[in-house]
Amino acid sequence: MNAPHARLRILIVDDHPMIRNGLAAMVRGEADFELVGEAAHGADAVRIAPELAPDVVLMDLVMPQMDGIEAMARLRPLLPSTRFVILTSLTEPGEVQRALQAGASGYLNKTASAQELVNVIRAAHGGRRVLSPEATEALIAASQPGQPGADLTQRERELLALMARGLTNQDIAEQLRIALPTVKFHITNILSKLGVGNRTEAVLLALKHRLVPPAG
Structure with a gap:
């Protein structure tokens, strides 16, 4: 008699309990999947994943204490055969690129169906890279000139949206609850990416290309 195939060992990493519960139910519903653990943020994942040795990690991007990108970067050297599938609501080109550069095998939007996620998990475990249509479109748009x-x-x-509303750096820091140097760092990056020299040019360009809501 042939030995049964080993089930895919899956670790879920997300800071929202309802999402973890839904993903856990999906995993348990597949005969060839096995839920080996759950983590509420990247730091938890880094702590428990080496011992659990999952085949596939379902990883959120934005989480407290440690985000999904940093968690992947720390875990990949420890778990070279583990595949990482990003499950997130973010589809900005920069986030998709960062995830792929960090070693993600899949990038899926949280609006995806359970069957889509199941298919991506199996594809990632099989060595294929799978992106959601939204992530693919974002990368294509980012590669287009103009x-x-x-x-x-x-x-x-x-x-950028807060800049368009006329908020000062200090106002932005207080509204987003981040340090003033962090605001300045982000603004420097914004000016560089937009290819402009100051805040006014950045806001005008953002309004022209509808990167921010029009002032109302």
């Missing part, structure tokens, strides 16, 4: 702002991160877009 698309200013396509590589802005979500945080940079938030700052």
Whole structure:
């Protein structure tokens, strides 16, 4: 008699309990999947994953204490055969590129169906890289000439929108609850990515290309 095939060992990493519960139910519903653990953020994943040795990690990007990118960067040397599938609501080109550079085998939007996620998990475990249509479109748009702002991160877009409302650096720091040097760092990146020399030019370009909501 042939020995049964080993099930795919899956670790779920997400800071929202409801999402973890839904993903856990999906994993348990597949005969060839085995849920080996759950983590509420990247630091938890880094702590438990080496011992669990999952075949596939379902990883959120934005989490407290440690995000998915840093967690992947720390775990890949420890788990070279493990595949990482990003499950997130972010589809900005910069985030997709960062995830792929960090070693993600899959990038899927949280609006994906359970069957889509199952297919991506199996594909990633089989050595294929699978991107959601939204992530693919974002990368294509970013590669097209004449698309200013396509590589802005979500945080940079938030700052740009506040700049367009006329907020000062200090106002932005207080509203986003981040340090003033962090605001200045983000603004420097925004100006560089947009190819402009000052805040006024950045705001005008952002309004022209609808990177931020129009002032109302």
